[in-house]
Amino acid sequence: MTTPATRLSVLDLVPVRTDQTSADALAATLSLARVADELGFERYWLAEHHNMPAVAATNPAVLVALVAGATRSIRVGSGGVMLPNHAPLVVAEQFALLEAAHPGRIDLGIGRAPGTDPVTAWALRHGAGGVTDEAVERFPEYVDNVVAMMDAAGVGLQLNGRVHELRATPSATSVPPIWLLGSSDYSAQLAARKGLPYVFAHHFAGKGTAEALDLYRREFQPSPEHAEPRTFLTVNVSAADTAEEAERLALPQLLAMLALRTGAPLTAQRLVEDAEAHEVPDQHRGLLEAMRSRWVIGDGAGVREQLARLASRYDVDEVMVHPVAGAHAGGDPGAGPGREQTLRLLVA
Template sequence: MHIKKFENIPLAVLDLAPINEGAETAQTFKNSVELAQHVERLGFNRYWLAEHHNMPGIGSSATSVLIGHIAGATESIRVGSGGVMLPNHAPLVIAEQFGTLETIYPGRIDLGLGRAPGSDQATAHALRRNLNSSGDDFPQQVAELENYFSANPVGRVRAYPGTNIKIPLWLLGSSGFSAQLAALKGLPFSFASHFAPDYMMQALQLYHQNFKPSQVLAAPYAMLGVTIIVAKTQERAEWLATSSQQQMFSLMRGEPTTFRAPIDHLEEVWTDREIAIFRDKLDSESTMVGTPDLVRQKLKNFIQKTRANEIIVNSPVFYQEDRLRSYDFVAKMMN
């Protein structure tokens, strides 16, 4: 199979709108706007925001609102959800929200759909009022959403705006479920390899082997998530990475916090077992921390192995200047 040249792979951004320790949430949104405008100038293809709830360090809970904010502050970059957790919402509401976004920003909105709650059970109950809607009926929810966007919806209920609006649907996943559904429906697929690397190749195999051409896609199109933190020195990059590592372990402990500044001595904060887990995560092929030369080689190897059509990059960095600079390095790697 033909593999695109490394330099021709489109790049996207995944933004969780991190709320820094000691900062106001308003600053988070200013940082996201600045980052979106920055990567637009660098030639990135799209900018996605992820739905999470009840997490003090993540500000993208009202995902569609923030998508509109980012789209309004940029000119050409595609803006979308990575993703909207469909079981949390009535498909009609999502159709109306994204129909509105696409109407305001025509040709620039993506709708990435996930089946996980993006939260714990108590939060899921608060969002849905009951737990009758779950990931098990995700295929039916996707079909209902597609119907609202169609030119001739079946049934008495219509999405206004939404009807006959062509908005790209993506299925997102961290296992094989959404990979197979995306294949059967002929939709683009985005795999969360940045936090589920062990299932990546299996999911991609399911997607490619079962893909059925559709009016949307003639061939499979897979976008893979990677965590990339680049700095001039290896030491600086690894130090910056301790912010996201602290966030990961606070979630593992069931004690989510705001996004914390880098730390010098891991052993003063974590147990030996947690540090061992962190080392394992850092060794993942979808986590790339280091100098431009090191990360470029890791990214090139990753793309060659996976045959990714597009790469979506999350750079969880506490200091905005370092965050912007990390994306600068990534853009230069692909030129």
């Protein structure tokens, strides 16, 4: 089981391998969530990405419902809903219903990034016309709207000289906590100003973590819900019985991130054997090694020690791990044994 010193949580992008269909990827995610629940992990968050061959996490609210229904006690949430892609009322309604169905177990993590390419972002946000930049600029307002709409008392909407009552759900008895996600000073300052919990995407950015968390803590303004700053970070993790095997299992995800960073064609995640056969261009090897240096990869004991050092370095009592271990050829398409083994080794 996890120890009080460093609580552990899970971030899942619902990866899709070359041997998987979307249905297989979802089955693997539900299996991983059950393992996390069984092992006593704190929370299980689902990401939002669109039009990506290797990621099936397109709709956090749907995924949260599936995972919460398949588990018993772990907190389940979004990591996160990319708010500029959605009308605030829709997000508030979705998570108010999820909280009603699973009271005390739902988290709403909110982010500002598009989670996709510019063309898909346009189709997602304003397919019938409009300017996508406006949604990003109004992000702080949208955050306030979601918070207000989920309140049990609702919010008054002024329209045509009248005030109309607006509630995300008719009779709420609890509200899911809202977390602000980010990988920059902007998100840290916004979370501090609004008195919201904050999560730094260390797994994606890898740089500026200490500066962002220090800024958040320094500028935090207490809110009715949160008297003190509350924060943790995310990190890519691959654990196996040996450090060598952990490195092999991490390679497919490393190559996927390399393709994303270099503008190469995106594909479903390679199997380990296919990843090892792939030749990385000399000009990209430095970038690959730089990314690898920010990941936590090794045997169980080594990874547990690295995570404890990260928690101490950034002064957090919780770390959210993104299990990036891939799969070997010939395995069950509906399972992610490398990801499940990573979680088990973290609490051995």
